[in-house]
Amino acid sequence: MTEPDVVLVERDGPVATVTLHRPAVRNALSPGLLARLREAMAALDADDAVGAVVLTGADPAFCAGLDLRELGSGGIDPSAGGDEGRPSWQPWARLSTPVVGAVNGAAVTGGLELALHCDVLVASERARFADTHARVGVLPGWGLTVLLPLAVGRGLARRMSLTGDHLSAAEALRAGLVTEVVPHAELLPTAHRLAATIAGNDRAAVRRLLRSYRDVEAAAVGEGFAVEAATAAEWAARHDPAEVERRRAGLLDRGRAQLAGSGEGGP
Template identity: 65%
Template structure:
């Protein structure tokens, strides 16, 4: 059985973590989520790993939660704690995390991307928040981080419409720092990671922590508000079976926008 998360250390202070369920668009099931959390925690505790690159097995970065498992309840429902707004891997990492976005990053996949410290995109990358289309609400800080990344107007437009943002649009909005040819994505991300690894690591981690504390000051009670909204929605919303019924429509909508 193929591992849902691949980890490779490069020997120069960097590591690559790959979401590896390409047959289901790297959708997040309970096993992938557990292994992603374990892999990042392990690397974050390894002193000779100074920067981590997170990417997906082609053709997409991550299509979000595996709605087939989510609609059935069980392990994924239990693993995704929507009672508090936090990164998908739990607590923020000490180690800089670079998202190498190789394709579509949708809903939960967009949340994973937003919780990275730096984003570099392939020309094939696309970004969408389809929570409203699916009928669920974010719980991994999307409503906190997306306005910081692209501004409140574009964030609301993305969340309320579910429309896709192209790689070039994401670059103009400030969501990503670079757009590169697809074949050059991982080398480009590793170059940034190696540059970070070549700096004073105590200074890097202290500065990253400072950025995060400043971000917390900017968002104020944002995490609490997102978590409270998610709890209220879960208490009042229809059953999760309705989520699965919307799934194929969302996938086809994305394909149609990509063709257009």
């Protein structure tokens, strides 16, 4: 039975919480889930009453990335161009509203890219991060090769991408990927307090300051996003969906083995 494509949206004053809700498949990104996520983010950004958005996933994961079963069958094109208002290197349309990512578990590959497009990240002690594009045999198209080195530095970014190994919550904090690690039960309250603080500031000033940060970042990376998008499109034109499916089982087994070795347990 296919896991339904559900995105939950809750409001608490000026703070909105968006939850990816496909827990049986660790919130893996299907075309339907992506469409609903984009719709939810656009609607909240257009609402002047919303001052900040918290993005999270239904336990036990934040997001396991693209649904490899659909990718392996040719159902997802990770290099597809952007829809209206969304460049191909962004998972959702440009937002003026700050997004706080509350990473409750695994943020892997496409899930890591979602996290990188948040403005601030806080993490549960159960969070972990990995770029497994090379293990699967696909290339990133949502700006990972630009945003990951900005977040953790050149060397660690390349190590993560070339090995596919996981980064623990504590390691992510030391690297600067997340700003805070809290006990799992405190994650959403912490993220909501942070979002409420942001929403309580001058709304126009917050949005303009955030735009300035993004403009400076874009100027610094130059053609980086365009280079990644072109590389991903060229690779996708010749990648074999059957090979992705073959690699899927090995990827899952390797992830379980790594988690068992770290003492975290779970699939």
